Amino acid sequence: MKKSSPSSSNSWNSRKNIAQMEDIYCHCASKVVLKTSWTNNNPGRRFWACPNYEKGSNCGFFEWLDDEVCSRAKQIIPGLLAKLNKRDDEMTQMQIKESKLEADLVMASSRLEIMKQEMNELKIEVNELKKKNRKYRCMLNVLAFGVVFMFCLIVVLLL
């Protein structure tokens, strides 16, 4: 029994075309490639073309795979595409901002590391200065005691 309805025969035709065209070579002896048109007149309509299509040096091989897009789709699809492209642009901008922020964060954390190191060095310096200070105070105490002792000795000797 053979099933046949307009819609299934249409998709069957598409599959048949894909299978038939996969091994077809264009006029510059390259395998043809399946592309999708995004022009306002043929939005989303697939076609077979020379792999150099859209480049300057193509042989001109071109064959539609899909039937022509209905007028309603022609009205709607370009608007949807524009919205999608706008979203894509916004996403790209956000990704750029995000990577800039990440780079800033890396810079800030490396600065923080440097500041921490400098702070540790300063703490070590302060500790050394405190030690020196204690040593000098001790020497000063000894000197003061010596002076007082000598003074007392002189006073005792004079009396």
Ligand SMILES: [Zn+2]
């Ligand atoms: Zn070609």
